Structure formats: C-alpha cells, structure tokens
Amino acid sequence: MSPAPTPSRSALVVGAGVGGLTAAVALAARGWHVRLEDVRDTVDSRGAALGLWPAAxxxxxxxxxxxxxGEAHPYRAATIRSVDGRVMGHLPLGRIEKRAGAPVRLVTRPALMAELVSRARAAGVDLALGTAFGGPDRITGHDVVIGADGINSVVRGHVAGVVRPRSLGAEVWRGSCDGTVGHWGEIWGRGMFAGVTPAGTGRTNWYVPVADSAPVSSFRDLQDRLAGWPAEIRDAVARTDPPALLRHPLHDLPPLPAYSRGRLVLVGDAAHAMAPSLGQGACQAVLDALTLARLLDEDDVVPALVRYDRVQRPVGERLVRRSRRLLALQLSPRWSPVRDLALRVTAPVSPRWA
Structure with missing residues (x-):
C-alpha cells in the first residue's frame, strides 16, 4: 500500500467552538493540515439544547x-402561547420539513461538541488548547487563518478593526432537567418569555430571556416571576439543579465591513453574533465553516475568501438584523397586545433558512 499523500495546504483555526471545529473537520477531510488553537485549556462544551436546521x-x-x-430529536411541533396558556401561533416546523425534506433536529451542545472533537482528532487535526492567538504574524507557515473565536474575537480586530458587541438589553437564563413536559414551544409574556424543548432522550431544555428593564436577581426570583405561567416551564425550572444553571447577558454584533482580509477570515459569532430568537447561531456557524471549506477547495486562498465574504456576509447581516428585531418584539411590554394579535396570522420564524 502506498503512503498517504502529504497535505499540501495548511490552515490555522482559532477557536474550538462549533464553527471552528466544523471548519477544522471539513478542511482536514479535504486533505488540509489543520492546527486548531483555543486560549482555554479545555474545549468549552457547556450549554443545553440547540437546533440544527436541515441545511446545517x-x-x-x-x-x-x-x-x-444518536439522540438528535426531530422537532416537529411547537406552539407559541400566552402566559395564561392560550395558543397564539405555531412555529412553522412542518413547513420547514416539507420545504427541506428533513426536520429541524435538536441536539445537546455537549453531545455536538464531543462528536466534533472526536471527528477532529480522528481526522488528524492538531488540537492545541491553552494557546493564545499571536496576531497576523501567525499566518507565516499557514495558507489561511480562520477566526472562530466567538463574539469577543481577537482575530476580528485584524480583519475588521475595532468592532464592539452591542447589548441587546436582556439576559437569558438556561437549564435542562430530567423528564419531559406536556407542551413544547414558547410562552410570551411582558418583558420576558420562556421556551421548553426536548434535550435528548428523557430530558427537557428550557430558556428564559428577561429584559434589563425588569431584571431577575436570583434563581428564586426567577421561579417567583414564573408563578402563574404554564406548568411545563415552572416544573422544568423547579427540577433544574442550580449549579447547572447558565445565565448571561445577550449581545450581538453590528455589521462588519468585511468577513475577510488577505488570508484572514471570520466564521460564526466572530463574524455575526446574533440574538438567539431565530435559533440560527449554531446553524450559521456550521454553514459558514462548510461554505468556507468548499470555496477553499475550489480556488486559491485569497479569491476564495473574497467569494466567501460575498456569499456569507449578506446572510449573516440579515440574520443579525432579524434576530435583533424579533427579540425586541418578544420582550416588549408596550407592544405585546399588538404582537400577540399579529401572531395569530403569521409565524415569527421563516422557513427560508432551512
């Protein structure tokens, strides 16, 4: 048997999140030598459930x-209800499946991250944890540097200059618990809303974004604020182990002048961090990475990155804009009666990104 050919091109991926790991796996599968660096000493696999739309x-x-x-859960039915339990609308999951020929699937972030790390190691990716990005001089020895280092990206400054995250005026509480509930979907109140979804076999994922104008001070306060809401969100929150809670402020990014510069390029949250309202953050990180790998396979590096910017930047900007608007609508106490009426005649999420 003849020896395997030596990889002819080299990529440095900065950031071991969903986008960075996907890019590393996709490029390694195409014969690239890939080094994946992350400033953290371990891969951060924290998180609850996330949705993977059919394209991703x-x-x-x-x-x-x-x-x-194996525990990916097809997500086929979900309602949007008021605090008193009235059904105001349905997420268009059936339309998405009909259009794409496949359902939205829910996976836990830890499961996805573990599988991506496993595939990266199997593909021969050089995984260097605890390594900080040393600046554009690191391009020496690599054909391309891919910034996948999240909303506070260091690589972004070398591509687009100083671009600071914008506050979305809200924070989110997240968690998961054993057992399932009676209804999947979201509950929209005034100044806060909640969601419950499957999270693998026999588990439930939940999230509660809260406007800064009416903050929640503690886990106990969160439970008090949910008194009178439908039972599934109250029960899911009550069954959650407090040390497993996640709580963080919500931010997005303003439009960037470019996603690439020379042989530097951005993917995922480093390029277009967005509100979670459309459920597109992880999906777009995956699609960015796969689109980039395909274009690099088809062309020289710099022209490929120019094409990537032309293809992916309009998509990222549109999703950031629409996610921001939807979150504002979901949290608005002032416009909630109009919002609730509108929900009865239109879906809040388009199937176009399937």
Missing part, C-alpha cells in the same frame, strides 16, 4: 459528524 444537518452529515449524534 446535511452539512454535518457530509463531514460524518451526525452518526455520533
């Missing part, structure tokens, strides 16, 4: 990530 799922299938996601 198909992309992960192409790089053989999905076989390890």
């Amino acid at each position: 799922w198909r992309g992960l299938e192409d790089v053989h990530v999905t076989p390890g996601l």
Whole structure:
C-alpha cells in the first residue's frame, strides 16, 4: 500500500467552538493540515439544547459528524402561547420539513461538541488548547487563518478593526432537567418569555430571556416571576439543579465591513453574533465553516475568501438584523397586545433558512 499523500495546504483555526471545529473537520477531510488553537485549556462544551436546521444537518452529515449524534430529536411541533396558556401561533416546523425534506433536529451542545472533537482528532487535526492567538504574524507557515473565536474575537480586530458587541438589553437564563413536559414551544409574556424543548432522550431544555428593564436577581426570583405561567416551564425550572444553571447577558454584533482580509477570515459569532430568537447561531456557524471549506477547495486562498465574504456576509447581516428585531418584539411590554394579535396570522420564524 502506498503512503498517504502529504497535505499540501495548511490552515490555522482559532477557536474550538462549533464553527471552528466544523471548519477544522471539513478542511482536514479535504486533505488540509489543520492546527486548531483555543486560549482555554479545555474545549468549552457547556450549554443545553440547540437546533440544527436541515441545511446545517446535511452539512454535518457530509463531514460524518451526525452518526455520533444518536439522540438528535426531530422537532416537529411547537406552539407559541400566552402566559395564561392560550395558543397564539405555531412555529412553522412542518413547513420547514416539507420545504427541506428533513426536520429541524435538536441536539445537546455537549453531545455536538464531543462528536466534533472526536471527528477532529480522528481526522488528524492538531488540537492545541491553552494557546493564545499571536496576531497576523501567525499566518507565516499557514495558507489561511480562520477566526472562530466567538463574539469577543481577537482575530476580528485584524480583519475588521475595532468592532464592539452591542447589548441587546436582556439576559437569558438556561437549564435542562430530567423528564419531559406536556407542551413544547414558547410562552410570551411582558418583558420576558420562556421556551421548553426536548434535550435528548428523557430530558427537557428550557430558556428564559428577561429584559434589563425588569431584571431577575436570583434563581428564586426567577421561579417567583414564573408563578402563574404554564406548568411545563415552572416544573422544568423547579427540577433544574442550580449549579447547572447558565445565565448571561445577550449581545450581538453590528455589521462588519468585511468577513475577510488577505488570508484572514471570520466564521460564526466572530463574524455575526446574533440574538438567539431565530435559533440560527449554531446553524450559521456550521454553514459558514462548510461554505468556507468548499470555496477553499475550489480556488486559491485569497479569491476564495473574497467569494466567501460575498456569499456569507449578506446572510449573516440579515440574520443579525432579524434576530435583533424579533427579540425586541418578544420582550416588549408596550407592544405585546399588538404582537400577540399579529401572531395569530403569521409565524415569527421563516422557513427560508432551512
């Protein structure tokens, strides 16, 4: 048997999140030598459930990530209800499945991250944790540097200058618990809303974004604020172990002048961090990474990055803008009666990104 050919091109990926790991796996599968660096000493796999829309799922299938996601849960029915339990609308999950030929799937972030790390190691990716990005001089020895280092990206400053995250005027509480509940979907109140989704076999994921204008001070306060809300969110929150709670402020990014510069390029939250309202953050990180790998396979590096910017930046900007608007609508106490009426005649999420 002849020896395997030596990889002819080299990529440095900065950031071991969903986008960075997907880019590393996709490029390694195309014969690139890939070094993946992250400033943290361990891969951060914290998080609850996230949705993978059909296009993102198909992309992960192409790089053989999905076989390890055996607990991915098809998400086919979810309602939007008021605090008193009235159904105001339905998420268009059936339309998405009909259009794309496949359902939205829910996976836990820890499961997705574990499978991506496993695939990266199997593909020969050089995983260097506890390593800080040393600046654009690191391009020496690599054909491309991919900034996948999140909303507070260091690489972004070398691509787009100083671009600071914008506050969305809210924070989110997240958690998961054993057991399932009676209804999946979201509950929209005034100044806060809640969601409950499957999170693998026999588990439930929940999230509660809260406007800064009416903050929640503690886990006990959160439970008090949910008194009178439908039972599934109250029960899911009550069954959650407090040390497993996640709580953080919500931010997004303003539009960038470019996603690439020379042989530097951005993917995922480093390029277009967005509000969670459309459920597109992880999906777009995956699609960015896979699109980038495909274009780099088709062209020289700099022209490929120019094409990537032209293709992905309008998509990222549109999703950031629409996610921001939807979050404001979800949290608005002033416009909630109009919002609730509008929900009865239109879906808040478009199937176009399937």
